[in-house]
Amino acid sequence: MKPGKARKDRPKGPKSFSRSGSKRVERSAVARPEKRDNRIKDKRDDRRSEKRDDRKGFKKPVRVNDRELKRDDRRPERSEKRFDRKQFSQDAVAGKNSVVEALRAKVPAKELIVAMKVEIDEKISEAIRLAKNSDLPIKEMPRRALEDLTGSANHQGIALVIKPFNYTEFSKLLANAKKPMMLIGLDGITDPHNLGAVVRSAAAFNADGVVIPERRNAAMTGSAWKASAGAAARMPISQVTNLVRSIEDAKKAGCFVVGLDAEADTSLAKMNLASESIFIIVGSEGKGLSRLVREKCDLVVSIPMQSSVESLNASVATAIVMYQVAAERSK
The missing domain is CATH 3.30.1330.30 (Ribosomal protein L30/S12)
Structure with missing residues (x-):
């Protein structure tokens, strides 16, 4: 046979033979070099990526829908959230x-x-x-x-x-109140000007303190301070977590709880509580007293008005009730 010519009876690709029992198994290795090269290439890429990962500050590539994003295409990370005014x-x-x-x-x-x-x-x-x-x-x-x-x-x-207002603890307010005491509680008064006006009236009629809930009620902000015309500096104001619980504590201290609501059947003129310690609860102008607060009141009264007027401003109504109590006590 001349050199350079292949025998016709020999397969073209390299073959490997193995014996399994009496059978002769033929395995072709024609496709092996390509697979082997791919595996070697993948290993090299993995080693290179591991070396790059070891570098300080390097971030691994991000894949979105099987597509690798370049570093320039990535969304910059914000150091802090947007300022919420x-x-x-x-x-x-x-x-x-x-x-x-x-x-x-x-x-x-x-x-x-x-x-x-x-x-x-x-x-x-x-x-x-x-x-x-x-x-x-x-x-x-x-x-x-x-x-x-x-x-x-x-x-x-x-x-x-x-400056943040310095509220008085409710237990301290009860302990320092004179006998018979007069406390004012606000239920759902969201206007700070109304709150300031109530505080001003409470100081004018010698009340012992004003009680406001933390939720769904105005707080002693700058607007309330200004509306009180300086009375907030002299009047103890307590901000409580639960107004219903404060009513219960006031009852234990000997207070008779009176709710003020435009829809009440009892008139203010029929309230004879001059010698009693009294806790007056005033509801909002639109909704009035809340259900739980109304249930805890010993008496709910209304101010008689002309039928053409639906209701009075909360601060005005509170001032009328305090005047009525102060007038009876002065007799």
């Missing part, structure tokens, strides 16, 4: 007139904030002068930061940051 806004009085009125009323404040490059007019000059007289710190702040602070864009370039 409502969540992080402080208790502040914003606006030129509101700030000046709050400073005149000597509302307890932390600092006066003035926007950068704001036009200094007569109101802002007066606010700065009042703040200096009260030894309040005055700071400058960008307008966007002032919007985040107040939670509003209508700040007119000035804001007054109010």
Whole structure:
């Protein structure tokens, strides 16, 4: 046989033979070199990726729908969440007139904030002068930061940051009350101006304290401070978790609980409680007393009015009831 010519009876590809019993098994290795090369290539790629992973700051490629994203295509990671104005806004009085009125009323404040490059007019000059007289710190702040602070864009370039109100514990309020005591409780009064007006009336008629719930009720913010005309500094105010539980504690302390509701059948004139310790609960102007609070009241009274008027403002109604009690006690 001449060199370079293959025998016709020999297979073209390399073959391996093995014996299994008496049978001769033929295994072809024609496709093996290609598979072997692929495996070697995959191992090399894995080693390279492991070395790259060991490098400091390297991030593994991200696959989305079997497609590898390049590093430039990835969405940048944010170091912090977007600023939520409502969540992080402080208790502040914003606006030129509101700030000046709050400073005149000597509302307890932390600092006066003035926007950068704001036009200094007569109101802002007066606010700065009042703040200096009260030894309040005055700071400058960008307008966007002032919007985040107040939670509003209508700040007119000035804001007054109010100090957190120092509430009195309800047990301490009961212990310090005179006998017979007169307490005022608010149920669902969401307007801070109403709350401030109630506090002002309570101070005028010598009440022993005002009780407000934490939820679904206005708190002693800057607006309530301003509406109280300084009475909040003299009147003990207690913020309770559960108004119903506070009513029960007041009953144990000897209070007769009277609810004020426009739909009640008993008239205010028929309430003769001059010698009794009394806890007056006032509901909201629209909804009135809540069901649980109404059930806990010993008596529910209404103020007689003309049929053309649906209901009185909560602060006005409270002032009328306190005047009635104070008039009976003065006899």
